Amino acid sequence: MATTQQPDYFVPAPSWWPFKGAVALFGIGLGAALLVNSVPFSWVPLAIGIAILLWMLFGWFGDVIRESEGGVYSKRVDISFRWGMGWFIFSEVMFFAAFFGTLYYLRSISVPELGNMEHKILWPDFKAMWPMSVAPNGTEPYQVMGPWGLPAWNTLILLTSGVTLTWAHWGMMENKRGQLKLGLLLTVLLGALFLGLQVYEYAHAWGDLGLTMASGVYGASFYMMTGFHGMHVFIGALMLAVMYFRSVKGHFTAEHHFAFEAAAWYWHFVDVVWLILFVFVYWL
């Protein structure tokens, strides 16, 4: 890969953003730890932390965008960004893998075990099944989520959003700026629609079906996994929204648009997670 004629590398000047980001996470960590223990005024460090974090994100990415548009990023820097984003997404894959592993363990190992003969001494009335609609300690029964209503629509929405995003990318490659902007806008809107439906579904499940985080491991894993996924959709949609505004401002060229691609990679990753989720959380 290393050829003799090397393009430039870029080493940035000292920057205060990372330090501010560290202060921000300190505030968030401290505030959150106090908040979950209902300590009065714990929202103060939390809010300050979040504010600083937002400030940092704007400032830091602002610098990066200026540098990028200023043309200081060489081909080699671009490759670095690609490796960086790729491995970041891999770390996210492992994060979700932990939860899918958990789901597997609960369904195939712990719940059946609690319902077997030996465990009748401890949980005489528990019948193992999945999706579990009553926990071993006999909490209120609740209804489980079926796949073929909203979730199926949501699957369709996310799949479509993948298509519109690719269409936007084609627009970028062929210098059709209108197509680029429209594609991005549609994708973001589809993402927002997905989130809206998800919120609606939660309200329905929590309120009408009695399915809460405390409804045994079925409820716990349901909210944990769809919740983290939803959070990632939100972040991905934000990224794409930024890309939309940047393309409106005339950023990116057909050759040079890794920020857009990174956001697109992320979006596709979120898509794939949903598909697996749909199969294992809702369907099977």
Add this chain to the structure above:
Amino acid sequence: MKKRASWSFAALALGTSLSALADYKLNLQTPVTKLGEEVYDLHTFLLVICSVIFVVVFGAMFYSIFKHRKAAGHKAANFHESTTVEIVWTIIPALILVAMAWPATKVIIAQKDTRGADMTIKVTGYQWKWGYDYLDEGISFHSRLATPQEQYENYEGQKPVRNADYMLEVDNPVVVPVGKRVRLLLTANDVIHSWWVPAFAVKQDAIPGYIRDTWFKAEKEGVYRGQCVELCGKDHGFMPIVVNVVSQEKYDAWVGEQKKLMAANQDDPNKVWTLPEMVARGQKVYDSNCAICHQANGKGQGAFPALDGSKMVVGPKADQVHLLLKGKGAMPAWEKTLSDTEIAAAITFTRNSWGNKTGELIQPAEIKAARSM
């Protein structure tokens, strides 16, 4: 008088700790089960193999360090790889490992085979004591550290005497007949504990909400000691295990005694108690269940709140009944562990002790009613 007692204690302690020295200091404890012996031998086998490899490998290294020094005028040779030796020193260790894992496999399969038991004991880990239920005999009891608190809690002042069984003595030991295959069913009430008696080579975690089993067959009469070996909170270091292995006759006698004792301790659930009776009963319940956290003086300690003057204890009783039944955070739920009478007694006691003077009396029937809510 006191002094003489402590002197003789010291002499005893010295004597026993010396014999303990001879017994088990550098190696595993002397096993009294067949499996224990196999584990013991397996460990010796592993130790020997590892020592031999160590001597050979580091013999070579120190030879080289001695011979191939620059100070000794040695010039560096110029070789840097050899596929042959790489293959050799991949294969030989692999073979050695097979030789180690093979005998181990047999022992593991035997350890895991819990069939054919002569008797079954259910063991429950509590913070911080062990509960034993003899499923065939219907005997149940709790087993706690017998070493008095002042013997180990010497933050200041003179050191009390400690005998050889300091930290390893309990009030109610497990009793089992010699030469019988005993199956243990383990579970826990709050967090994970682990039941370990080194002489039996038995170690099994007790997991709350789950049943795990293991077994042993002690071949020799005697008193065998162990400890909880899974970190289970504040007093993890203070929940020992004692197993008395006795002859069948002694065992049968012990069973008879226990049954009588249990019958005598039965509370009549419909009895209506008077306040002094209930406080006296509550004192016992409190000392054996609550004092470990909330302290005998009711002042609490660290994360454990004081009950003396507590808002909850002097406030409406329904809240306290609910808390005792259901627990909260590190406060255990007592609904499965204590009877209606015992819970009622504990509550009555806390509401009428130290500075708390509510004069309220809680009857077992009230607890029964609260349970069914």
Add this chain to the structure above:
Amino acid sequence: MTTTVHTPDHAHGDDHHDHHPHGLTRWLAATNHKDIGTLYMWFAFIMFLTGGVMALCIRAELFSPGLQFVRPELFNQFTTLHGLIMVFGAIMPAFTGLANWMIPLMIGAPDMAFARMNNWSFWLLPPAALLLMISFAVPGGAAAAGWTLYAPLSTQMGMGMDLTIFAIHIMGISSIMGAINIITTILNMRAPGMTMMKMPMFVWTSLITAYLLIAVMPVLAGAVTMVLTDRHFGTSFFNAAGGGDPVLYQHIFWFFGHPEVYIMALPAFGVVSQVIPTFARKTLFGYHSMVYATSSIAILSFMVWAHHMYSVGMPVTAQLFFMYATTLIAVPTGVKVFNWIATMWKGSMTFETPMLFAIGFVCLFTMGGFSGVVLSIAAVDIQLHDTYYVVAHFHYVLVAGALFSLFAAVYYWLPKWTGFMYSETRGKIHFWWSMIAFNVTFFPMHFLGLAGMPRRIPDYAVQFTEFNALASVGAFAFGIAQIYFLFAVLLPTIRGGAGPAPAKPWEGGNTLEWEVPSPAPFHTWEQPPSRELVDKLAAQQQLH
């Protein structure tokens, strides 16, 4: 590869190399891999002392039977925080710091790939450490569930546990970003001519370690997140009453935890693979098989996690599978040990302090490896699990392993970092003193474990008294040796030590970092090393 380096001086048109930012900006806003590496190293050392003081509190309490100084809860807090701080605060940051300092120098890159993110990786650590320390002051005290934070004990704790959970999240973010940086730098920024198979061994081990980090830190984050929701949001992942399982936590934790111990071991292997050839004046024996062995260890490390859980009551087949897989790891690790010895064989050895620590490492790490093999045999582990035998095992691989290799690295590269030689006599005193005190501390723990002393207990039966007393004495002696290192070696060297160091202080060194002056200037390899230089050094290392 010419580099645009955006420094303030640059803006003023004065492009002198060694003008660097000053004052707070230099350290808090750093984008220079050397400065950030230095920050990492100092942070790690301070955390090592902090964790060490906790270890001394533990050892003081265990000097004799009875409760002397601390209450049982506080004792458990010390044990927990000692483990967490040493692992996440001392050893891991120290290796990341080394990687920061050395990788760009060793592969001929101008800096790390993402210089600003690099700074964030570092600056996230002090807040995380602060959260951990604050937790001692909150009601209920710090986390006391052991560094493994097993549920459901960890769902019982007070607020300290939540602070610990968020601290772990922050340290996890830091590690992942650090790892992404290392991987990208190595894959994308090598000098012309430096193929993967010509990279110095330390670069290889850092690369593989970084992969391990990216794969397992998110899993740990998932595990502690579930503890958090079990604690506060009513979920029951680790609670049978809702269908969950405490053992599930252990599976997730050790899926992280076992690779984690190799995260602390592989870079150590890398350091030793640099040091031994240098002082044996002979190239590393079996470079290729070293690379393959390291990779095999990394891959195997994902398949052995349940050897920490032999006593939870797994099915016999699982027990056997994990036992076989675990013993297998001894094979590639053995290959590494044999290759080091073959490197020394027929060399022309001298024994400066880095070499002493490296030899000490090989010897004692192997002893720790052997006790690991004994533990891996499930039938025997039933007797040894959660006893001091395990404590002995992992201090042999972590203190005499990871920590000793870090000392070797510091002595080895100190001339390059500071521009001054350390005092060889004092370095040797530090080594021998540490070596002896270490063994006095931890060797007796094998006996304690065999005889039946459980770990994580503040008080013990009287037959364990003598060895505990011995271990406590050793621990204090070992601690004093580290204070000696700080005041008699490290600080004096920074102030001039035994005189200025040449660019290449060690006769045998033939990797790229010795081609830049000592101390290494603020910016290095803005022009990548020439193809000829890279090829020449590769030829000296007999790499082709």
